[in-house]
Amino acid sequence: MSHMNGYVQEASGQAKSHRERAVDCPGDESSLVKSPHSSAHMERIQHYQEELKKRREEDSRGKHDIDPNASLRLKKLSQNPKVGIDNPTFEGKEKVTKDTFLQDPVAGELRGEEGRTELAELLQALKWAHHCLTDAQSQQDVELIMQLLAKEDFKNAYTIYIAVSQQMTRVIPTSPLTAQAEDLCQEVQKILQSSQHKEGLELNALLTNPHLQAHDSVAGQEMAEESLTQYIGETVKLVRLEKARDTPLGATVRNDMDSVLVSRVVKGGAAEKSGLLTEGDEILEINGTSIRGKHVNEVHDLLQQMQGTLTFLLIPSSQIKPAPHRQTVMHVRAYFDYDPSDDPFVPCRELGLSxxxxxxLHVISQDDPNWWQAYRDGDEDNQPLAGLIPGKSFQQQRETLKKTITDRSPEHQGRLWYAKKNKRQKKKSTTTLSRNIDYDDILTYEEMSLYHQPANRKRPIGLIGPTNSGHDELRRRLLSIEPEKFAVAVPHTTRNSRIHERNGREYHFVSRPGFETDLAAGKFIESGEYEKNLYGTSTDSVRHVINSGRICMLCLHTRSLQVLRSSNLKPYVIFIAPPSQERLRSLLASDGKTPKPEELKEVIEKAREMEQNFGHFFDATIVNMDPDQAFHxxxxxxxKLDTEPQWVPTSWLC
Known part of the structure; x- marks a missing residue:
């Protein structure tokens, strides 16, 4: 119990101090925010690099081969933004990556060669200057510069700087002006049909090729046109995403002190499709606007106004990322109602799925065991982003805690916390509480799979409802109209047969010891005793009807549901619910019944109780407002069972 309290307190604390916020949600989007100028952008990048390196230097200070304070000229050189370093030494630092733009590795390699060639030429010039200088201080300065330029880390950093400078000024292709080029082509061809000019014939020939069809296909795609990632050293990452007007970015952010971190990447958004944003990345800038120190609500409002090209300046997450694995979709049936607006623990209310x-529910991500990402069946096309739902274990813990608190009346709570108990009583209470908290008994989700019944093995139909709801009348009507298609299972009994009865037709007549043996073995779906005789319907009797190719009709009691579902019969259970109290009185009156008002109220209350406690077993519900409509x-x-696959528990198909 203490563990559970601690868990809830921790979750509550996180909800307050680290609340997530969706960076954008589907809605109105306004003006395009342009990317910053390349040179100013590079200066800010260098500033962030300097800040990160200073942090690392404070944690671990080491000796350096080159002392920047030994030369005033070298110190000025190291602060030159064109050189792009904040310390002329890289000893003890992380190795700077050689990776450049993922979209054009060949061009990146060529630019790297250009940068190295320029450094080689500079070294040759410094060697010549060293021989020409006579001043000792100047010779020492040149030697220090040559040592710096000869370092491999400096060469890599300079190569990346050259690549960034050239790529930041590249021209982004414009979007297609139309997605109906093929229609325009056909109009022009009609005009050119009567033309005999050489140019007209040549143009007509050009317009008959299939390239314009391909143009329309590409132009009509609603997807991110371009994604770009680039590493500036291993400390800062530049990510460029193309955000379409109707496609949300699909990420949440949270505050960690002054930092804004990517907290979650949601399936279905541009961020997830690009694979460039990862959880734990710190956002420094978006389109040149500094993000550090902003509240997540400010970040949300900022991104709501942006569309088109979004340029993120990030510090990559230092967390060790697990190896990527193929996500498999899990289909579950929910056994509780959920409204994120009433849940104080949901990390991002805007993305909660009711x-x-x-x-x-189609669960597409369980990366966060507490908050799964899912789509509701039938809403995949209208729901661009996956929604957040409570994970199974998380919901089981919450339901267990809620049940434990609810089960204690005020009087019981007083006895529990304030009454004196001896050690034996305390031990007994603790044991009872531990035994009651059984997560497997808490209904949250059940994994489901699609099942199409074979033509020769029909699923049994179980009708269930309170007395006077009409479920037994519906069964008798089906049996009387189509006896060749519908049948009932022959029950078992321990009473003696009568003259007109034949064993296996009206009943299976068995001995009482034999009945009790089969009952203990779980072979009966339902059973009872009447006038000192036992009666029951066995699974073998139901299976006999199924093997004959007919549909077995059952009228069930609630206590029979679990037994029937645990068998391999794959039942389809339909709940027959009564109408309003006044309508129910009219229906019973037409059958010659005159129930009392309290009896009508009892029928409706019983139906509500059955639905509350056993509704997770029902595949469909029919409100019996009118007998003919209910029958149809x-x-x-x-x-429909013959034409459409149905969701059934996955355990049935194993």
């Missing part, structure tokens, strides 16, 4: 008991709806549901 659902109701019985909904099918029942036939429609049964016929």
């Amino acid at each position: 659902f109701q008991k019985g909904d099918i 709806e029942l036939r429609r549901l049964i016929d």
Whole structure:
């Protein structure tokens, strides 16, 4: 219990101090924020690099081969933004990567060669100057510069600087003006049909090639046109994303002191599709606007106004990332209602996915065990981003805690916390509490799979409802209209047979010891005793109807549901719910019944109780407002089993 309290307190604390915020959500987007000028951008990059290196120097100070204070000229040179370093030594620092733009590795390699060639020429010039100088201080300065330029780390840094400088000024291709080039082509061809000019014939020939069809196909794609990532050393990362107007970025951010961190990358957004933003990245700038020190709400408002090219300046996450693995979709049925607006623990309320008991959810990410990412069945096309739902174990813990608190009345709480107990009583109470907290008994989600029933093995139909709801009348009507298609399972009994009865037709007549043996072995779906005789319906009897190619119709009691689902019969359970109290009174009156008002109220209360406690077993619900309409709806549901696959527990198919 203490562990559970600590968990909730920790979650509550995180909800307050590290609340996530979706950087943007689908909605109105306004003016395009242009990217900053390249030279100013580079100066800011160098500033962030300097700040990061100073932090590392404070943690571990080492000896340097070159002392920048030994020469005033060298100190000025190291502060020159064109050189791009904040310390002329790199001893003890992380190795600067050679990676350049992922989109054009060949061009990056060529630019790297150009940078190294320029350094080689500079070294030759310094050697010549060294021989020409006679002043000792000047010779020492030149020697220090030559040592710096000869270092491999400096060469790599200079290569990256050359690549960045050239790439920042590159021209981005414009978007296509139209996605109907093929239609325009056909109009021009009609005009040119009567033309006999040489130019007209040549143009007509050009317009018959398939390139314009390909143009329309590409122009019509709603996707990020371009993604770009680039590493400036191993300390700062430059990411460029193309954000379409109707496609949200799909990421959440949180505050960590003055820093703004990428907290979550949501499936379906531009960030997830590009693979360039990762959880834990610190955002320094967006399109030249400094982000450090801003609240997550300010970041959200800023990105709401942006579209087109977004340029992020990031410090990559220092967390060790697990090896990428292929995400598999898990389909689950929810066994509780969920509204994120009422959940104080949801990390990002804007991305919370509401659902109701019985909904099918497609879980596409369980990277965060506490908050899964999912789509609701049928909403995939209208829901661009995945939504956040509570993870199974997290929800089980919450439901267990809620149940434990609810089960204690005020009087019981007083006895529990204030009454004196001996050691034996305390030990007994602790043991009972531990035994009651069984997460497997808490219904949250059940994994589901699609199942299409074979033509020769129909699923049994179980009708369930309170007395006077009409479920037994619906079963009798089906059996009387189509006896060749529907049948009932022959029950077992321990009473003696009568003259007109035949074993296996009206009943299976068995001995009481044999009945009790089969009952203990779990072979009966339902059973009971009447006038000192036992009655019951066995799974073998249901299976016999299924093997005959007919549909077995069952009227069930709630206590039979678990047994039936645990068998391999794959039942389809339909709940027959009563209408309003006044309508129910009219229906029963038409059958010659005159129930009392309290009896009508009891039927409705019983139905509500059944749905509350056993609704997770129901595949469909029919409100019996009118017997004819209810019968046609029942036939429609049964016929649908032959034409459409249905969601069933995955355990049934194992």
